[in-house]
């Protein structure tokens with residue numbers, strides 16, 4: 001079988017005039033333009049599109065490990081740095097797949113698996129589903145996230161609804177479990193790197209201080225949510241990041257508590273549904 005092509009890009013057209021682009025490199029969704037012509041995802045202008053690298057922006061897939069929450073020494077795992085294979089494609093949907101025969105595996109990896117990443121455009125919605133099947137004969141544990149870089153006009157004028165009073169683990173203060181404030185809207189005034197435990201299944205992003213452009217983010221199968229923006233000081237040390245003001249990462253995740261443990265033959269699925277309301 002021919003090797004998957006890291007430069008392959010699939011373009012989708014939604015039934016409502018929306019469009020999307022998905023790169024075979026990491027099966028990374030890199031563009032979702034809603035019918036109003038607005039690009040809803042952020043991709044760094046310094047992003048690298050090459051085998052072995054993760055694309056800085058869009059929706060990289062963290063698997064089989066979110067951050068360093070697992071046995072691998074590779075932050076966020078190898079799904080985002082592997083080149084996936086195009087499995088099927090229609091005008092408004094696509095499925096990419098990855099298994100142990102073509103993934104960029106770390107030394108010592110022995111598990112057999114099959115991943116599928118599906119993107120589907122609907123009416124004012126974009127649905128993205130990750131499916132993981134254990135093809136081996138022993139349990140397959142993993143943590144995971146869809147690391148979504150949402151485009152915002154100005155991070156300082158961005159608000160997020162749905163996190164009120166939630167328990168979170170703060171990655172800028174490791175080891176600390178904290179509780180979010182009682183405010184309805186969380187605003188980003190400095191570096192943020194929080195893993196909210198058992199977050200609600202629907203969040204709303206307000207893009208702009210007036211809250212006029214909103215985006216809803218619904219999740220199924222992912223209990224947790226990560227909110228990340230590095231702010232200026234950390235961003236200056238990231239060679240492939242162009243504009244830290246222009247995005248907020250909201251990452252549906254299964255990472256805070258026990259890993260998913262898939263028995264031989266089992267399949268796990270997690271989904272996010274982004275909806276543009278204006």
Ligand SMILES: O=P(O)(O)OC[C@H]1O[C@@H](O)[C@H](O)[C@@H](O)[C@@H]1O
Pocket residue numbers: 054067075076147171193194226228251
């Ligand atoms: O630079 P990377 O590996 O893409 O990670 C970016 C960020 O990803 C977030 O998910 C993590 O919570 C952050 O700690 C991390 O800095």
